[in-house]
Amino acid sequence: MELWDIYDKNKNRTGRTMKRNDWCLKDDEYHLTVLGVVRNLEGKYLITKRVMTKAWAPGWWEVSGGAAMAGEESEDAVQREVLEETGLDVSKAEGGYMFTYHRENPGKGDNYFVDVYRFTMDFNESDVKPQEEETDGFCLATLLEIQELAAKGIFLHYDSIKKVFE
Numbered sequence: 001m002e003l004w005d006i007y008d009k010n011k012n013r014t015g016r017t018m019k020r021n022d023w024c025l026k027d028d029e030y031h032l033t034v035l036g037v038v039r040n041l042e043g044k045y046l047i048t049k050r051v052m053t054k055a056w057a058p059g060w061w062e063v064s065g066g067a068a069m070a071g072e073e074s075e076d077a078v079q080r081e082v083l084e085e086t087g088l089d090v091s092k093a094e095g096g097y098m099f100t101y102h103r104e105n106p107g108k109g110d111n112y113f114v115d116v117y118r119f120t121m122d123f124n125e126s127d128v129k130p131q132e133e134e135t136d137g138f139c140l141a142t143l144l145e146i147q148e149l150a151a152k153g154i155f156l157h158y159d160s161i162k163k164v165f166e
Helices: 074-086 143-151 158-165
Strands: 003-007 013-019 031-039 045-050 064-067 094-103 112-120 135-141
Touching: 003 031, 031 074, 031 158, 045 074, 045 143, 064 074, 074 094, 074 112, 094 158, 112 158, 135 143, 143 158
Parallel strands: 031 112
Antiparallel strands: 003 013, 031 045, 031 064, 045 135, 094 112
């Protein structure tokens, strides 16, 4: 069973945990998620397309990410998520933590912090090994291509993370 730490409004662990997707959080309680933006030396960004079986936003484009496990540090979580979803090891890549944003969903039990990272490393399409259960393909996209997907409303989190592409 996957457990997530519960954080307070100041992003401090409370010492309590919740089961994955058990939306039980009270107001001012949060779980932690991470996003890892990965770009190559040509300045193109690795984006993945969500499988059509996803309950939320199937077929949309996104960057790698997911929830931090209980006891897991943010940086370890983003490295794990990027590796699981793309096969790329960003542990020695240039870059790192950029910023945090949060979402409040009153009455839904699903409030969360999102730690956003950007990594730059030497890789090409042949190095990417997408996680088939999670992704329906990938693309090395320019900023303009990402902005076009966002304008169509099919790029997850773009408004919240667009400054990481600058």
